[in-house]
Amino acid sequence: MESSTLLLPIIDLSSPDKISTAQLIRRACLDHGFFYLMNHGVSEEMIKKVLSESKNFFSLPLDEKMVMARSDLRGYSPLFDEKHESSLTSKGDSKEMFTYGSSQGVLGQLYPNKWPSQDLLPLWRPAMECYYNNVMDVGRKLLRLVALALNLEEDFFERVGALSDEAPVVRLLRYPGELNPSGEVTCGTSAHSDFGMITLLATDGVPGLQVCRNKDKEPNVWEDVPGIEGAFVVNIGDLMERWTNGLFRSTLHRVVSVGKERYSVAVFLDPDPNCVVECLESCCNESSPPRFPPVRAQDYFHERFSQTLASYSTGLKI
Ligand SMILES: O=C(O)CCC(=O)C(=O)O
Numbered sequence: 207m208e209s210s211t212l213l214l215p216i217i218d219l220s221s222p223d224k225i226s227t228a229q230l231i232r233r234a235c236l237d238h239g240f241f242y243l244m245n246h247g248v249s250e251e252m253i254k255k256v257l258s259e260s261k262n263f264f265s266l267p268l269d270e271k272m273v274m275a276r277s278d279l280r281g282y283s284p285l286f287d288e289k290h291e292s293s294l295t296s297k298g299d300s301k302e303m304f305t306y307g308s309s310q311g312v313l314g315q316l317y318p319n320k321w322p323s324q325d326l327l328p329l330w331r332p333a334m335e336c337y338y339n340n341v342m343d344v345g346r347k348l349l350r351l352v353a354l355a356l357n358l359e360e361d362f363f364e365r366v367g368a369l370s371d372e373a374p375v376v377r378l379l380r381y382p383g384e385l386n387p388s389g390e391v392t393c394g395t396s397a398h399s400d401f402g403m404i405t406l407l408a409t410d411g412v413p414g415l416q417v418c419r420n421k422d423k424e425p426n427v428w429e430d431v432p433g434i435e436g437a438f439v440v441n442i443g444d445l446m447e448r449w450t451n452g453l454f455r456s457t458l459h460r461v462v463s464v465g466k467e468r469y470s471v472a473v474f475l476d477p478d479p480n481c482v483v484e485c486l487e488s489c490c491n492e493s494s495p496p497r498f499p500p501v502r503a504q505d506y507f508h509e510r511f512s513q514t515l516a517s518y519s520t521g522l523k524i
């Protein structure tokens with residue numbers, strides 16, 4: 207079935223008018239849970255560099271990539287390592303991934319990054335570390351606006367330990383892009399909502415990302431979200447939905463194959479593992495009581511990853 211294109215709102219991070227930007231973000235998060243973010247400060251050149259280094263990595267022979275295979279979250283995930291929809295009969299999502307995070311602090315020690323050797327990919331690590339730091343700057347700015355959008359103090363997410371310098375992770379993705387000969391939709395990433403607070407996505411421009419605005423409507427209606435060069439596609443995750451008592455929507459999305467190889471980079475702005483996520487006072491009242499009990503971020507992630515990743519049990523360290 208042909209899908210239609212969803213025109214998402216565009217947020218300009220360089221606008222000096224913080225209050226109107228926060229209002230636009232609020233509207234976007236209430237309506238879609240998805241928006242484009244432009245003028246965010248990460249150069250197109252930087253994004254292209256990360257995508258091309260990612261391509262270099264995924265072009266390595268499988269046995270060299272398997273040396274970096276993940277045991278927890280960080281490292282290489284071969285095809286079909288993740289499966290979001292347990293109901294799907296297929297063996298798993300048709301994508302390869304590589305996940306890395308900060309090398310600093312407790313998390314950097316507990317979950318060391320698995321960097322490819324310098325002989326193989328000399329420019330890889332500096333490009334990836336630079337990207338991490340650049341996107342963190344965007345995340346810090348964006349979360350201050352999200353706090354304003356929720357009528358909170360600008361530094362709310364910093365104060366509650368949600369905004370951590372070390373907890374966010376970067377996931378490089380490669381979709382091989384084969385089509386299912388039977389004409390069925392082939393999922394590179396099956397339908398899911400993101401687990402954390404906010405995700406910032408960059409792609410190489412190959413289509414495939416789709417969102418479903420109403421997950422309760424059967425059958426699900428999927429709309430295409432095309433990439434805009436230089437802009438991030440930003441979406442709300444489940445922990446933000448819990449914080450806001452469902453006011454901000456963590457929208458179902460997926461990546462379908464269009465018969466072309468596709469590369470993307472997702473940055474998950476996850477809260478500190480010890481941060482307790484509980485309904486914001488401004489988002490509940492007597493007629494709308496909290497819908498979700500408080501949860502420690504790390505407990506929540508472990509629960510979700512153990513449902514979606516093959517052999518995740520080794521990830522329990524804190
Ligand atoms: O590759 C994409 O465009 C989206 C990936 C995604 O939704 C995810 O990894 O959570």
Ligand SMILES: [Fe+2]
Binds near residue numbers: 398399400459
């Ligand atoms: Fe996602």
